[in-house]
Amino acid sequence: MSSRVVYQSEKTKLKKSNHRLKLIALALFLLSAAQLMATVYFNRDNPDSESQRQIRDQQEQITELKQELNDSKNYRVHSNDN
Known part of the structure; x- marks a missing residue:
């Protein structure tokens, strides 16, 4: 393989990995927001x-x-x- 093909392959892997990490970060953010909302909802009465x-x-x-x-x-x- 030429160095250009290896470079493009690694670049594609990094993009996929970066995209996957962004999705995980978004999911964690949404879960923490949902947890906060549930805490506020259940503790709002008292x-x-x-x-x-x-x-x-x-x-x-x-x-x-x-x-x-x-x-x-x-x-x-x-x-x-x-």
Whole structure:
């Protein structure tokens, strides 16, 4: 093969490769845009829902711990009465 044929062959391969990479980049961009849209859509009702859920969970834990503390105090008081 002449060098010109090899050059043209390599140039064609590079064009195909470049085209393929552009398509992959476009697909990745569209996927990331779709992910962003889905995130915004599902979090639009209550953007602080995760932090509010954590606060509720912590408040429930505090309430449970207070109840356990009161129960243990009541147990001690009743056991000392005997």
